Amino acid sequence: xxxxxxxxxxxxxxxxxxxxxxxxxxxxxxxxxxxxxxxxxxxxxxxxxxxxxxxxxxxxxxxxxxxxxxxxxxxxxxxxxxxxxxxxxxxxxxxxxxxxxxxxxxxxxxxxxxxxxxxxxxxxxxxxxxxxxxxxxxxxxxxxxxxxxxxxxxxxxxxxxxxxxxxxxxxxxxxxxxxxxxxxxxxxxxxxxxxxxxxxxxxxxxxxxxxxxxxxxxxxxxxxxxxxxxxxxxxxxxxxxxxxxxxxxxxxxxxxxxxxxxxxxxxxxxxxxxxxxxxxxxxxxxxxxxxxxxxxxxxxxxxxxxxxxxxxxxxxxxxxxxxxxxxxxxxxxxxxxxxxxxxxxxxxxxxxxxxxxxxx
Amino acid sequence: xxxxxxxxxxxxxxxxxxxxxxxxxxxxxxxxxxxxxxxxxxxxxxxxxxxxxxxxxxxxxxxxxxxxxxxxxxxxxxxxxxxxxxxxxxxxxxxxxxxxxxxxxxxxxxxxxxxxxxxxxxxxxxxxxxxxxxxxxxxxxxxxxxxxxxxxxxxxxxxxxxxxxxxxxxxxxxxxxxxxxxxxxxxxxxxxxxxxxxxxxxxxxxxxxxxxxxxxxxxxxxxxxxxxxxxxxxxxxxxxxxxxxxxxxxxxxxxxxxxxxxxxxxxxxxxxxxxxxxxxxxxxxxxxxxxxxxxxxxxxxxxxxxxxxxxxxxxxxxxxxxxxxxxxxxxxxxxxxxxxxxxxxxxxxxxxxxxxxxxx
Numbered sequence: 001x002x003x004x005x006x007x008x009x010x011x012x013x014x015x016x017x018x019x020x021x022x023x024x025x026x027x028x029x030x031x032x033x034x035x036x037x038x039x040x041x042x043x044x045x046x047x048x049x050x051x052x053x054x055x056x057x058x059x060x061x062x063x064x065x066x067x068x069x070x071x072x073x074x075x076x077x078x079x080x081x082x083x084x085x086x087x088x089x090x091x092x093x094x095x096x097x098x099x100x101x102x103x104x105x106x107x108x109x110x111x112x113x114x115x116x117x118x119x120x121x122x123x124x125x126x127x128x129x130x131x132x133x134x135x136x137x138x139x140x141x142x143x144x145x146x147x148x149x150x151x152x153x154x155x156x157x158x159x160x161x162x163x164x165x166x167x168x169x170x171x172x173x174x175x176x177x178x179x180x181x182x183x184x185x186x187x188x189x190x191x192x193x194x195x196x197x198x199x200x201x202x203x204x205x206x207x208x209x210x211x212x213x214x215x216x217x218x219x220x221x222x223x224x225x226x227x228x229x230x231x232x233x234x235x236x237x238x239x240x241x242x243x244x245x246x247x248x249x250x251x252x253x254x255x256x257x258x259x260x261x262x263x264x265x266x267x268x269x270x271x272x273x274x275x276x277x278x279x280x281x282x283x284x285x286x287x288x289x290x291x292x293x294x295x296x297x298x299x300x301x302x303x304x305x306x307x308x309x310x311x312x313x314x315x316x317x318x319x320x321x322x323x324x325x326x327x328x329x330x331x332x333x334x335x336x337x338x339x340x341x342x343x344x345x346x347x348x349x350x351x352x353x354x355x356x357x358x359x360x
Numbered sequence: 361x362x363x364x365x366x367x368x369x370x371x372x373x374x375x376x377x378x379x380x381x382x383x384x385x386x387x388x389x390x391x392x393x394x395x396x397x398x399x400x401x402x403x404x405x406x407x408x409x410x411x412x413x414x415x416x417x418x419x420x421x422x423x424x425x426x427x428x429x430x431x432x433x434x435x436x437x438x439x440x441x442x443x444x445x446x447x448x449x450x451x452x453x454x455x456x457x458x459x460x461x462x463x464x465x466x467x468x469x470x471x472x473x474x475x476x477x478x479x480x481x482x483x484x485x486x487x488x489x490x491x492x493x494x495x496x497x498x499x500x501x502x503x504x505x506x507x508x509x510x511x512x513x514x515x516x517x518x519x520x521x522x523x524x525x526x527x528x529x530x531x532x533x534x535x536x537x538x539x540x541x542x543x544x545x546x547x548x549x550x551x552x553x554x555x556x557x558x559x560x561x562x563x564x565x566x567x568x569x570x571x572x573x574x575x576x577x578x579x580x581x582x583x584x585x586x587x588x589x590x591x592x593x594x595x596x597x598x599x600x601x602x603x604x605x606x607x608x609x610x611x612x613x614x615x616x617x618x619x620x621x622x623x624x625x626x627x628x629x630x631x632x633x634x635x636x637x638x639x640x641x642x643x644x645x646x647x648x649x650x651x652x653x654x655x656x657x658x659x660x661x662x663x664x665x666x667x668x669x670x671x672x673x674x675x676x677x678x679x680x681x682x683x684x685x686x687x688x689x690x691x692x693x694x695x696x697x698x699x700x701x702x703x704x705x706x707x708x709x710x711x712x713x714x715x716x717x718x719x720x
Contacts, residue, residue: 003391003393009597010405012397015386018386025378025385032679036605037371038367042367073433077596081580194597201562201599236437240554
């Protein structure tokens with residue numbers, strides 16, 4: 001049986017990547033060593049590390065005045081590192097609140113300085129992106145933080161806020177590499193790896209040079225971007241195998257036509273799934289405002305929640321895995337990241353149609 | 361050619377572990393998923409995670425009043441987390457300085473409170489363990505930190521300091537699981553995984569319950585042990601694949617007879633190598649005081665440093681890899697962790713003998 005894994009993260013990886021990793025797991029390219037066994041200061045691993053960064057820079061068109069950092073600790077550690085590094089003596093930062101992940105970022109930021117919430121979407125149960133002209137931005141904010149894709153709520157921006165001189169900071173954990181973006185519009189982009197990049201345990205940070213090196217005294221050395229920027233992410237031992245896996249994903253993306261091609265496939269997959277929901281005569285429902293629906297995380301409910309467990313059991317039996325919605329929202333969620341194939345989405349859509357027919 | 365990898369870390373892994381990881385890399389036990397693709401909240405990964413902890417507890421005999429935490433950020437992040445969590449309002453902590461890694465811990469601790477260096481070994485180029493009766497301990501210290509094995513200097517404790525009510529904190533990055541220890545003598549034990557545990561990107565912390573939960577206000581949530589202790593190391597997405605690999609290593613240790621058996625093999629390996637050095641009529645020299653020589657990291661120099669590059673080239677050609685000493689001390693270093701076989705050490709000893717003969 002073919003398995004299709006709709007986990008929100010850690011999530012499905014490209015089959016070709018797993019096959020290559022498996023083939024060379026115990027002996028990387030005739031070195032006699034697993035990548036996991038290599039000194040991070042040795043020429044073999046240094047080559048892997050440098051290639052991963054170079055490929056990412058090419059894929060995303062990262063300008064030369066941005067550093068690419070391979071860190072640990074996930075988005076959660078970034079929730080601290082961002083205010084510690086980017087407040088730069090200013091009193092407060094702007095945060096947009098569009099759901100669970102925004103809320104976590106905001107809660108942590110309050111430990112380090114003032115937080116001005118420019119807008120939220122609580123009036124409609126976090127189901128839309130507030131229009132930019134309603135945001136109450138502070139022109140003196142140290143930065144503006146937002147979550148371009150809310151993994152739990154399934155709300156995604158299809159535009160980039162124009163914040164002028166205020167550096168724009170984006171948690172792209174669940175949509176990085178899924179669509180073309182102009183990195184130069186951002187001060188800092190960060191992403192946990194375990195959705196569109198590679199295995200858990202790696203955090204990507206892309207940060208503009210001028211924002212580095214202004215942490216307050218007493219900041220842990222490991223929480224200062226400068227520590228990592230000055231040492232090519234090798235101040236301490238990096239998560240070498242996770243970076244190697246990310247490098248294989250970057251290579252796969254290049255072979256697949258790059259991010260522009262991936263974006264087209266992602267649009268196709270999302271359209272397929274939302275069409276199945278919208279054409280179900282209310283058997284399925286996606287609560288998210290049409291214009292703001294995520295291409296990556298598709299939450300939906302069944303008209304009759306009593307059918308949820310049946311739906312999940314039958315889906316499982318057909319190899320359609322990890323469709324249960326986040327505990328905070330219930331229902332279902334299909335995460336359809338880059339590595340989810342069109343065939344996987346088609347199989348889900350087909351099952352949803354059959355299930356609706358037999359239970360409608 | 362058989363490869364023997366003497367890297368100081370990331371380091372050699374047991375062959376059986378790599379083979380199992382390779383076999384199930386793309387499909388873990390018929391789940392249709394790689395471990396890397398599993399939700400950390402799913403039953404498959406939860407089982408792997410719980411088993412790894414249970415096996416470690418069994419191997420080390422960890423008492424019930426200690427938490428086992430699977431973290432990220434390496435020993436370097438612990439250098440901050442330890443004072444942040446363990447100072448508990450006290451003015452200062454005691455630190456022993458026995459070499460490079462002690463120094464790093466001390467440098468970082470000064471950011472968070474007073475540091476009283478109880479003793480050091482600088483008078484003899486960091487080549488010995490200072491006798492306990494020379495330590496100038498503060499009875500009011502928040503804790504005493506030491507480095508039971510200095511990876512760079514090759515200096516290892518064969519005894520445990522008795523610090524009474526002052527919690528003992530040990531950086532066991534390079535000798536954890538290599539010898540039997542009584543965990544109950546310690547307040548906190550920590551170790552980066554990439555030597556005796558598994559791949560880089562995982563940090564193990566074993567901490568006594570009463571030391572958890574007293575960080576100062578403003579501490580990043582991710583740097584508070586309580587955050588992780590209260591959530592079974594799943595407050596955020598853990599480095600799942602690294603924990604899985606560590607679990608395989610723990611299983612391998614159990615099958616190999618546990619830590620007591622491993623310790624006997626480690627003694628044998630170290631004796632072999634030190635005997636080769638000491639019987640070379642000064643062709644090779646280990647600068648470390650005999651009683652304090654590390655079983656894990658064996659630094660040695662050649663009488664004629666002009667032969668260093670020849671030695672390394674010929675060793676490489678025979679599959680004896682990564683023998684170059686740390687840049688701060690020069691010469692050679694053979695790291696012979698748990699996963700290094702007796703055969704590997706024998707091959708090295710044989711080569712060293714031949715090289716000495718042909719260049720003596």
